[in-house]
Amino acid sequence: DVKVTQSSRYLVKRTGEKVFLECVQDMDHENMFWYRQDPGLGLRLIYFSYDVKMKEKGDIPEGYSVSREKKERFSLILESASTNQTSMYLCASSLKRVWVEQYFGPGTRLTVT
Amino acid sequence: GIQVEQSPPDLILQEGANSTLRCNFSDSVNNLQWFHQNPWGQLINLFYIPSGTKQNGRLSATTVATERYSLLYISSSQTTDSGVYFCAVDVDSGAGSYQLTFGKGTKLSVIP
Numbered sequence: 001d002v003k004v005t006q007s008s009r010y011l012v013k014r015t016g017e018k019v020f021l022e023c024v025q026d027m028d029h030e031n032m033f034w035y036r037q038d039p040g041l042g043l044r045l046i047y048f049s050y051d052v053k054m055k056e057k058g059d060i061p062e063g064y065s066v067s068r069e070k071k072e073r074f075s076l077i078l079e080s081a082s083t084n085q086t087s088m089y090l091c092a093s094s095l096k097r098v099w100v101e102q103y104f105g106p107g108t109r110l111t112v113t
Numbered sequence: 114g115i116q117v118e119q120s121p122p123d124l125i126l127q128e129g130a131n132s133t134l135r136c137n138f139s140d141s142v143n144n145l146q147w148f149h150q151n152p153w154g155q156l157i158n159l160f161y162i163p164s165g166t167k168q169n170g171r172l173s174a175t176t177v178a179t180e181r182y183s184l185l186y187i188s189s190s191q192t193t194d195s196g197v198y199f200c201a202v203d204v205d206s207g208a209g210s211y212q213l214t215f216g217k218g219t220k221l222s223v224i225p
Contacts, residue, residue, distance in 0.1 A: 031211065033211075042199075042215050042216070042217050042218070043199070043201075043215045045212055045213070048211050048212075050211060056211065058212060059212070088154060090156060092156075098161060099211055100144040100145075100146045100161060100201070100203055100213060101146060101158055101161040102146070102158060102213070103158060104148075104155065104156035104157070104158075106153075106154065106155050107154045107155070107156075109154075
């Protein structure tokens with residue numbers, strides 16, 4: 001079974017802090033994705049990566065950056081957290097050849113106060 | 114951009130009942146995926162179904178790409194089926210954009 005893990009289930013940070021969200025997958029997937037999910041807005045793609053050190057912006061990259069130094073790990077960084085970044089963050093991974101068949105982690109519920 | 118509409122938005126079922134969830138999309142798509150998000154927030158992928166019909170236990174899905182819709186059937190529903198069902202599509206741009214567009218979901222509640 002594919003396993004995608006995220007570093008925290010719940011996280012509370014203060015405005016202005018630098019926040020790191022980590023995602024690890026164990027199935028040698030080429031692609032990894034970061035989404036945020038908000039009531040009424042659904043899932044929106046922040047960034048994705050199709051290979052080590054490669055990244056592409058999604059729909060809402062502003063205020064975020066990412067890092068993929070190893071194939072199994074994809075990190076989302078909030079450079080200076082703001083209250084409007086309070087959300088559920090979901091990481092996913094997939095094989096390149098069937099990239100839509102994405103496997104999701106359990107999510108991190110981030111609250112910025 | 115492409116519009117993805119799911120219906121109904123909310124559905125309450127008695128345990129054991131059957132249901133059909135619908136996903137309409139406004140443009141040609143390369144791919145379509147159904148997901149289930151359980152009440153704890155975990156998203157699980159159910160079917161990769163750009164066209165045709167697939168079955169997995171009590172769940173099955175049909176996509177008619179030429180008519181721009183997909184259906185998810187749940188038979189003999191159980192309380193563990195509760196949650197939100199999403200369909201997500203990849204626009205037929207030919208560019209390999211790696212971006213899925215999600216519908217807003219159907220929230221299913223199965224009561225004992």
